[in-house]
Amino acid sequence: MMLTVHPISIVSVGWPRRRPLTVVFKDVSLAIGKTTILSRVGGSCRPGEVLAIMGPSGSGKTSLLNAISGRVKPSCGTITIGGAPLNKRHKRQICYVLQEDIFFANLTLRQTLMYTALLRLPDSMTHHEKTKLVDHVLHLLHLQHCQHTRIGEVMNRGLSGGEKKRTNIACELLTNPSIMLLDEPTSGLDSSTALSLMSTLKQFAEKEHKTVIVTLHQPSSQIFYKVDRLLLLCNGQNAYFGDTRKVVEHFANLGLPIAPHYNPADFILEQVKGPPEIQERLIQGAAEGPQRINNFNLPESMKLQTSPSIHSLYSKYLSLPSVHVTTGVENSQCPWDGVCTTCQHHFQEYNRTCPTDVSVTIDVDKKESPIYNKIVGEEEDSGRSSWSEETVSEASGSSSTCEEYSDLQWPTSFFTQFKVLTRRNFCVARPIILSWLNGAQTVILAVIAGLLWYQAPRTEETLQDIQGWMFFSTHYWMLFILFAALQSFPAEREVITKERASGSYRVSAYYLAKMVGELPLTFTLPTIYFFISYTMMGWDNCFTGLMLLFMLLLNTLVAQSVGLLIGAVCYDLQVGITIAAIFTLFTQLFGGYLANRIPPWLEWAKYLSMVHYAFQNMNIIQFVYGTKISCSRENSRFSSCVEFGRSEEESQSHSIPVEEILAERGEPLSLWMNTTILIIFMVMVRLLTYIMLRFMHRPK
Numbered sequence: 001m002m003l004t005v006h007p008i009s010i011v012s013v014g015w016p017r018r019r020p021l022t023v024v025f026k027d028v029s030l031a032i033g034k035t036t037i038l039s040r041v042g043g044s045c046r047p048g049e050v051l052a053i054m055g056p057s058g059s060g061k062t063s064l065l066n067a068i069s070g071r072v073k074p075s076c077g078t079i080t081i082g083g084a085p086l087n088k089r090h091k092r093q094i095c096y097v098l099q100e101d102i103f104f105a106n107l108t109l110r111q112t113l114m115y116t117a118l119l120r121l122p123d124s125m126t127h128h129e130k131t132k133l134v135d136h137v138l139h140l141l142h143l144q145h146c147q148h149t150r151i152g153e154v155m156n157r158g159l160s161g162g163e164k165k166r167t168n169i170a171c172e173l174l175t176n177p178s179i180m181l182l183d184e185p186t187s188g189l190d191s192s193t194a195l196s197l198m199s200t201l202k203q204f205a206e207k208e209h210k211t212v213i214v215t216l217h218q219p220s221s222q223i224f225y226k227v228d229r230l231l232l233l234c235n236g237q238n239a240y241f242g243d244t245r246k247v248v249e250h251f252a253n254l255g256l257p258i259a260p261h262y263n264p265a266d267f268i269l270e271q272v273k274g275p276p277e278i279q280e281r282l283i284q285g286a287a288e289g290p291q292r293i294n295n296f297n298l299p300e301s302m303k304l305q306t307s308p309s310i311h312s313l314y315s316k317y318l319s320l321p322s323v324h325v326t327t328g329v330e331n332s333q334c335p336w337d338g339v340c341t342t343c344q345h346h347f348q349e350y351n352r353t354c355p356t357d358v359s360v361t362i363d364v365d366k367k368e369s370p371i372y373n374k375i376v377g378e379e380e381d382s383g384r385s386s387w388s389e390e391t392v393s394e395a396s397g398s399s400s401t402c403e404e405y406s407d408l409q410w411p412t413s414f415f416t417q418f419k420v421l422t423r424r425n426f427c428v429a430r431p432i433i434l435s436w437l438n439g440a441q442t443v444i445l446a447v448i449a450g451l452l453w454y455q456a457p458r459t460e461e462t463l464q465d466i467q468g469w470m471f472f473s474t475h476y477w478m479l480f481i482l483f484a485a486l487q488s489f490p491a492e493r494e495v496i497t498k499e500r501a502s503g504s505y506r507v508s509a510y511y512l513a514k515m516v517g518e519l520p521l522t523f524t525l526p527t528i529y530f531f532i533s534y535t536m537m538g539w540d541n542c543f544t545g546l547m548l549l550f551m552l553l554l555n556t557l558v559a560q561s562v563g564l565l566i567g568a569v570c571y572d573l574q575v576g577i578t579i580a581a582i583f584t585l586f587t588q589l590f591g592g593y594l595a596n597r598i599p600p601w602l603e604w605a606k607y608l609s610m611v612h613y614a615f616q617n618m619n620i621i622q623f624v625y626g627t628k629i630s631c632s633r634e635n636s637r638f639s640s641c642v643e644f645g646r647s648e649e650e651s652q653s654h655s656i657p658v659e660e661i662l663a664e665r666g667e668p669l670s671l672w673m674n675t676t677i678l679i680i681f682m683v684m685v686r687l688l689t690y691i692m693l694r695f696m697h698r699p700k
């Protein structure tokens, strides 16, 4: 499908403005274990430019983007954003469009964008402005026609692959980031859609002074020339960095001329995938060639961080007393031996040839001097240009008026996050919890339980049946809710990790919203079950019924807490299921119904069985507030019935004291004590879950 490139104007839709930022990365090395993935990679991208990172599969493109986004810490090297070392505060100024399209499958495209806008755009924008912005982005990426389509998944399809990819970009565009990192945005798109997407990105970069860095696999020549700068990677090293239009010439200078009518992108990729001697020549050529990138952030910071040649030029023309030369390596943390040795080697080599270690501060005014301009101009021409942030800011008129909401800790208040996430959690969880399958299962089981214990008379003979219904109900809902909760985090984890990594909201707001948003859904099915089965078994009175329902729901909440905790701790669902199975079997065995005569040395275990407290409470409620249980006509096992029940008439009119019923299953606690223990347990487990979510598996 052909996309139309729409004119972009952020001002017209009330987009929050951002300061343009240059990205510079120097001598970036990355090692995982003993494998070196990146080795002294360097490059830069300025506002208004599109930088493409290209290279064969496995050459380190995604790893480099991860390093630039701050998700992975390089072993060596420096990454600066707008002249300052990359730090947490940059998180909301950088958007990262992942290769994978990670969304909630059952939300529509429009809902997805709306929730993103409500969470990631500042509270100072009205709901109307955010809606307008969503419409604008939908229009921009030509997604209006499918805005009400579900995102979908493999088994339940919704948006097409290309539409999902554009949705991914749309979500990030909404926040109007200063820097856009896109991992293979054109993969899976047909050539014209890919070209249109790249045109949109280029136009976005130019008009809004955005810094756009993309990884590309095999672009068409049209897409290739949409890109301003190119960083070509070969086995994790620079094979070329500079002007895209000069790459063919650079290759020709290295003795690798392109054949006529050849797609330059295909040509250069074939060369970097070529024999080792060609790869070596390219890496050597990039290191020695005019595209050396050591000086990119030169004028941004007033400190010189430069190669010896530039250092001498500055000293000569500016007559500066001293120059502190840093390579970006000396301060780096280098925990990886292999890479560290390489870095240190270069640094030592560098110091050997340039032993000067003096400091200088450039006078701001001198930036405007012809000599300064000459140097910067030369740098520009050779593709090594430095960049003045101020120039761009002034050009866009946004330097002083930029809404620096990105610097705030969160884009929205806790209350907004809680409100939006509660709504979203409800929408996401509703079709899962209240699926027709769960609904049918609940009704069928309730009817079967109702038929099994249909209108059970309240007599000693059926006492065990009534307790059987209580045991079944508490345990069935414990299992159902616990396993449902266990799966809910793994299902959401990818989306939540992505959103947390982009700094969209507090984990506390998410967790609280999850509990509140899903509460009515969690209660719906047990309530339906209760009303069907308890009514069929024989409704006692309203108070008893409602109290029993309350206890059943409290029991499900306790079970849900345990499920959430296991789900938050265990990344591996199989491990989670095993732990949950052990927990539920343990709790059933000591629940107070299956085993009455627990060995004394194991007595303590029943106090750890939460369902034991719920079961005991249901007994108390039923037998204290419900219809009394009359003694058996003969052979009663209750002493008071035996004492009183001399005649048949007497025994039938006498009911079993509640204490005797409860004492059958061990020493009971009071109703309030059981309830308090359940509530305390639930609160503590939920707090522990929050701590686990907050501190374990934290996104970088």
Ligand SMILES: Nc1ncnc2c1ncn2[C@@H]1O[C@H](COP(=O)(O)OP(=O)(O)OP(=O)(O)O)[C@@H](O)[C@H]1O
Residues within 6 Å of the ligand: 032, 035, 037, 055, 056, 057, 058, 059, 060, 061, 062, 063, 064
């Ligand atoms: N966590 C990791 N552990 C071990 N090796 C890794 C890890 N992450 C990446 N690698 C390796 O690093 C190399 C570069 O991976 P990366 O994903 O950056 O490549 P890429 O150029 O983006 O590839 P592609 O184009 O196929 O997506 C690969 O050989 C990969 O196997």
